[in-house]
Amino acid sequence: MTAWNADQGETGVRPSFQGSAGEMFPIVFKGLALTVLTLGVYRFWYLTNVRRFLWNRVEVGGDYLEYTGRGVELFIGFLIALAVVIPLYGVIFFLSFLLGPIGTIVFQNVATVAIIFLAQFALFRARRYRLTRTIWRGVRFQQTGSGLAYAAKSLGWAILVILTLGLVYPWMRASLERYKMTNTWYGDQQGAFSSTGGQLFKRGFLLWLLCVVVIVGPIAVLAALEMRTPGAAQASPAHAALFVLFLLLPVVFAVYLAIEYRWWANGCSIGPAAASCDLGLFQFFKVYAGYFGVVLLFSMAVGAVGGLIAYLLHANGVLQATEPGPAQYAVMAGGVLVYFVIALAFAALWQLFGVRPIWRKSFESVEIFGLPALMAAQSQAPVANAFGEGIADAIDFGGF
Amino acid sequence: MTSSGTGVFFDGLTSRRQDVHVALQDATLEILRPDGARLDMWPLGQLRELSAPPELLRLGHDGGNALARLEIRDRALAAQIRASAPRLTAALAEERGTTRKVVLWSLAAMVSVSLFTFYGVPALADRVAPLLPWSVDRHMGDIADRQIRAVFPTDPGGFECGASSEERPGREALDRLTKRLSDAAALPVPIKVTVVRSDFVNALALPGGGVYLFRGLLDNARSADEIAGVLAHEIGHVAHRDGARRALQAGGASLLFGFILGDVVGGTAAITIARVLSEAHYSRAAETNADDYAADLMKKIGADPRPLGEFLSRLTEGASEPEADQDKAGKTDDAGEKPTETEKRKERSLQSWISSHPESEERRRRVDAVAGDGPFSPVVDGADFLAIQRICGKPS
Numbered sequence: 199m200t201a202w203n204a205d206q207g208e209t210g211v212r213p214s215f216q217g218s219a220g221e222m223f224p225i226v227f228k229g230l231a232l233t234v235l236t237l238g239v240y241r242f243w244y245l246t247n248v249r250r251f252l253w254n255r256v257e258v259g260g261d262y263l264e265y266t267g268r269g270v271e272l273f274i275g276f277l278i279a280l281a282v283v284i285p286l287y288g289v290i291f292f293l294s295f296l297l298g299p300i301g302t303i304v305f306q307n308v309a310t311v312a313i314i315f316l317a318q319f320a321l322f323r324a325r326r327y328r329l330t331r332t333i334w335r336g337v338r339f340q341q342t343g344s345g346l347a348y349a350a351k352s353l354g355w356a357i358l359v360i361l362t363l364g365l366v367y368p369w370m371r372a373s374l375e376r377y378k379m380t381n382t383w384y385g386d387q388q389g390a391f392s393s394t395g396g397q398l399f400k401r402g403f404l405l406w407l408l409c410v411v412v413i414v415g416p417i418a419v420l421a422a423l424e425m426r427t428p429g430a431a432q433a434s435p436a437h438a439a440l441f442v443l444f445l446l447l448p449v450v451f452a453v454y455l456a457i458e459y460r461w462w463a464n465g466c467s468i469g470p471a472a473a474s475c476d477l478g479l480f481q482f483f484k485v486y487a488g489y490f491g492v493v494l495l496f497s498m499a500v501g502a503v504g505g506l507i508a509y510l511l512h513a514n515g516v517l518q519a520t521e522p523g524p525a526q527y528a529v530m531a532g533g534v535l536v537y538f539v540i541a542l543a544f545a546a547l548w549q550l551f552g553v554r555p556i557w558r559k560s561f562e563s564v565e566i567f568g569l570p571a572l573m574a575a576q577s578q579a580p581v582a583n584a585f586g587e588g589i590a591d592a593i594d595f596g597g598f
Numbered sequence: 599m600t601s602s603g604t605g606v607f608f609d610g611l612t613s614r615r616q617d618v619h620v621a622l623q624d625a626t627l628e629i630l631r632p633d634g635a636r637l638d639m640w641p642l643g644q645l646r647e648l649s650a651p652p653e654l655l656r657l658g659h660d661g662g663n664a665l666a667r668l669e670i671r672d673r674a675l676a677a678q679i680r681a682s683a684p685r686l687t688a689a690l691a692e693e694r695g696t697t698r699k700v701v702l703w704s705l706a707a708m709v710s711v712s713l714f715t716f717y718g719v720p721a722l723a724d725r726v727a728p729l730l731p732w733s734v735d736r737h738m739g740d741i742a743d744r745q746i747r748a749v750f751p752t753d754p755g756g757f758e759c760g761a762s763s764e765e766r767p768g769r770e771a772l773d774r775l776t777k778r779l780s781d782a783a784a785l786p787v788p789i790k791v792t793v794v795r796s797d798f799v800n801a802l803a804l805p806g807g808g809v810y811l812f813r814g815l816l817d818n819a820r821s822a823d824e825i826a827g828v829l830a831h832e833i834g835h836v837a838h839r840d841g842a843r844r845a846l847q848a849g850g851a852s853l854l855f856g857f858i859l860g861d862v863v864g865g866t867a868a869i870t871i872a873r874v875l876s877e878a879h880y881s882r883a884a885e886t887n888a889d890d891y892a893a894d895l896m897k898k899i900g901a902d903p904r905p906l907g908e909f910l911s912r913l914t915e916g917a918s919e920p921e922a923d924q925d926k927a928g929k930t931d932d933a934g935e936k937p938t939e940t941e942k943r944k945e946r947s948l949q950s951w952i953s954s955h956p957e958s959e960e961r962r963r964r965v966d967a968v969a970g971d972g973p974f975s976p977v978v979d980g981a982d983f984l985a986i987q988r989i990c991g992k993p994s
């Protein structure tokens with residue numbers, strides 16, 4: 199049996215993730231509850247605990263990843279970001295007062311560009327923070343490169359994307375990912391990115407066309423009908439068809455995410471080790487559908503309980519009082535509390551049934567070749583600048 | 599005491615995985631290759647437990663390569679190492695301590711901020727408001743006035759009633775009424791009454807002497823004494839500086855929370871002040887005090903305070919009806935007729951009056967008690983009352 203892979207001459211290693219929703223629940227529940235209780239201050243420690251759970255249970259070739267980040271690092275990074283961003287917002291606020299109406303419009307566009315630039319910078323730095331806190335088999339990941347250069351690059355590409363009506367989007371993705379991966383290191387082994395914009399374009403094009411048909415098609419048909427006989431569009435079956443097609447959009451979006459992930463993972467390599475991804479087209483959609491189902495069930499349960507409580511309160515005459523009294527205040531306070539608890543529950547469900555399965559699929563769909571050749575990798579420098587992720591948190595780009 | 603087992607060792611330089619033999623000595627942990635050669639020796643006092651999945655003990659150690667790792671899956675050996683390494687969990691414990699401090703101090707900060715917001719700021723506002731120069735009130739009133747004129751939807755014909763020649767007599771009659779009250783009140787700021795062309799049944803006082811009477815309120819009045827009573831009540835708010843007090847409270851509270859949430863510029867506070875002033879939603883105590891003031895003021899000019907109480911309770915009764923009206927409106931809607939926009943708005947406006955002036959019956963009793971008995975004379979004559987009611991043109 200010699201099913202040798204032509205390049206590596208070996209079988210790949212498939213990572214696995216062993217973290218059940220049941221094990222994750224206490225971390226998420228405690229974290230979110232404390233985050234609300236502390237008006238958000240605890241969220242850095244919560245995020246750290248979630249990452250420890252996600253990282254520590256990823257096993258590659260028999261050994262688990264290690265996340266060494268700490269909540270206090272994120273917190274200090276957040277304070278640094280505040281120190282940078284608040285004066286910036288102050289200046290924007292102040293200048294938009296000083297300038298006239300036209301000046302204000304021009305200035306607001308400039309400010310938007312500045313904020314996008316800063317956000318890209320922050321995302322790059324946040325990636326560096328996460329990489330430098332990731333250890334596998336006693337060797338640390340690193341990221342070199344300049345956040346400013348990356349932000350300038352992505353801003354330039356964004357302008358190109360707008361000018362070409364999105365046509366060059368795949369090449370933007372390829373270029374930015376290439377920059378990120380070639381600046382990624384595992385010990386002294388440099389990363390590389392081999393997927394091209396052309397490949398993504400080819401794979402995404404059909405989907406893009408489908409989107410155009412789904413969105414523009416029915417609207418055009420309706421518009422044509424409306425032009426010929428006003429009012430016809432309302433009654434026509436095209437209306438119902440439009441509705442159904444719009445429901446398809448999330449499916450298309452989830453499928454696109456899977457295509458893009460596969461394209462990305464297939465292009466990644468570090469030193470002699472390269473990834474190969476076989477993620478199914480509907481794998482991400484399944485996660486979203488599952489999450490949607492859980493949310494639906496949860497909402498129905500909450501609705502039933504809420505309805506019962508409202509009925510009981512109504513039957514006891516609490517809700518009928520017109521004059522505000524203690525009973526009504528109690529009901530109002532209860533309502534606010536319930537609102538927070540429900541918002542909390544939705545966030546928790548997303549972590550448990552959205553983030554966790556996507557994380558698992560991202561790893562388990564990948565096969566890594568060439569790990570033995572990586573083993574001679576020599577580790578380099580000590581921990582880089584500790585305060586990387588703060589700005590991303592301040593601007594609220596939370597993704598991992 | 600020596601016990602031993604197996605483990606996996608990473609030297610922190612390469613990603614080579616080495617299966618090792620681990621021997622736990624009295625003061626050290628020896629890491630041995632399968633052939634018996636010693637790879638490394640870690641003093642027990644320098645061992646650190648690192649975050650790991652539950653099934654393994656992940657060790658690092660101070661002093662050597664910070665990335666070198668020893669992973670032990672043998673539960674018995676892990677338990678023995680845990681028992682004999684003194685500072686194994688020191689880092690983890692320290693982190694837990696930090697986390698606990700963060701949570702506790704955040705909670706403490708929240709409690710003290712809440713207490714200060716609910717008790718400290720109102721008390722402070724009560725002390726500070728009377729000390730402010732009246733020019734501050736007038737400045738706040740001007741801001742609120744601009745805000746209301748900019749956003750408040752009125753009927754066609756301009757925001758303010760009483761400017762056209764047809765409306766002039768009403769304006770003059772209202773001025774006579776106002777003058778009697780404001781002369782008696784003798785405030786350091788002039789009272790400026792504005793009649794707003796809107797069927798809102800409401801009246802509100804801005805800090806610094808501005809008073810808004812909405813046309814809806816005039817329409818509902820049955821005598822000039824009722825209008826005068828409401829006006830006196832609003833003058834009471836001006837005299838007690840309730841607007842400034844409320845603005846200080848709301849502004850102080852939102853400045854405080856804005857500061858915590860990072861709004862250092864104070865934008866939220868400014869918006870809150872403007873919003874609060876245009877709502878003029880006072881505390882119950884402020885309303886009672888304004889009622890007392892109104893009753894006294896009416897008595898001072900020899901007028902009857904009781905119509906204010908009657909007016910209040912009549913409006914409350916009116917407000918409980920709209921529910922029935924709404925049903926009717928719903929039915930006519932089914933029949934294909936639109937309920938008039940004014941009808942809908944009237945319902946809303948009545949509710950808003952009630953929500954800003956609750957407990958009408960109680961207030962009426964109080965006003966009646968203060969009033970005592972006559973002799974009273976009407977504030978203005980019947981002709982003036984008719985003129986005031988037509989200050990926004992002919993009633994529709």
Ligand SMILES: [Zn+2]
Pocket residue numbers: 831832835880885888955
């Ligand atoms: Zn009042």
